[in-house]
Amino acid sequence: MFSHIKDLQFEAKPDGPDAAFARRLQEVLGGKWGEMTVANQYLFQGWSCRLPGKYKDLLLDVGTEEMGHVEMICAMIARLLDSAPLSVQEAAADDNPMLTAIYSGSNPAHFIHSGGGPLPVDSNGVPWNGAFITASGNLLADFQLNVTAEAQGRLQVARLFNMTDDPGVKQLLRFLLARDTMHQNMWLAAIEQLKEDGLEEMPVPEAFPDAEQENEFAYQFINFSAGEESAKGRWASGPSPDGKGEFSYQATATAYAGEPMLPPGDPRLHGTPP
Template sequence: MFKYADALLFPVEVNYPDPQFGRIMLEHYGGKDSEFSAATQYMNHRANMPNHFVRELLGLIAAEEHSHMEMIAEAINRLGGPPLCYVNSEGIPWDLTYVDQSLDPVAMLQADAEAEIRAKMLYDTHLTMTSDPGLKKMIRFLGDREDVHKHLFEKSQAMILQGAAPGSFSTLIREYRMSFPV
């Protein structure tokens, strides 16, 4: 179950308009390694994940990815970027092939960890392309969250491979909830 809160997960501060950088940020909104791709993939993997706790973790992270999308949208609008569509920075429409279709739990979590790695690399690249201090803070925050997600997906995968007791997976949910900065 998802609940909408009328507040951003992290403040979006844009010090000056930069429509060109707004177009670049579309990669995070509707590109191959976008927040939309991640949220869609995690929801699909959630529907096919047999472990209750990993299924819950995937839902929590998918919801967070949607909140990241909302932050990206706000940043693009404040930058004076192009209208928001599910396209990348070159105007190429989002494609379902961006979503991993694995059904094996280990393969799903591997694909999810790899998606986080690619997203983090994209954020790192875009961090160097702006001098706006507010945007830099937001991009760093988003990149740090990608690292948290990658860690949790890798930990989930390792627990499955090691045959961890079903109840021990509840630590993943606790760790996720404790991962937000105070």
């Protein structure tokens, strides 16, 4: 169960409007790696967590914080949309190329659909969707995903930071960058904790019996493209990070099975028969 306070976690007020930047900021609201993704991902992971205690609490804490990040970006976008020109004519009226760029680079749905408010979409107006999140039930697989979610998210915020001069916008992004620093570290620490607690190891899922996989192929790098520059990396020789194998390098890919010959299909399906 949730409760809401109306104050924001951090200030979200631009110094001036900029509808084109509002469109861009949507990427970290409703894009694949935006705040809606991390909020929902951590909450679903928490709700699916079959382990009571610190991990479940961690997931629900951070998921709940991210809901507040969704909220801050919504407030920022609503404010950035103020005072926008509504037509080409209006944008072009005083021969100011910045106004025409703002008009043309904005998201028309910000005005026609939401009347000057945020939308649950990315920077191209494509709706957020549930396939953006994963809660697999395996905490190590999911914490690895959470690391990258925060890395991709911080990368996008850093790029957005370089796309604006507005001090108020930059101030909010500074806060989000710091939280993403924390969250990258946090998920890395959580991975260490999982291993320390003996709950999971690489490769995921650790509990799957080694004897059941084709071990001959489990530590072998196979070269499928011209040139052997890929032989020069740590992935091609030496001990594997899971501590269980030794990398080898197969310079030429081998096919272990012949061409698959399919039998004729059911004639009632009217495929072209052999």
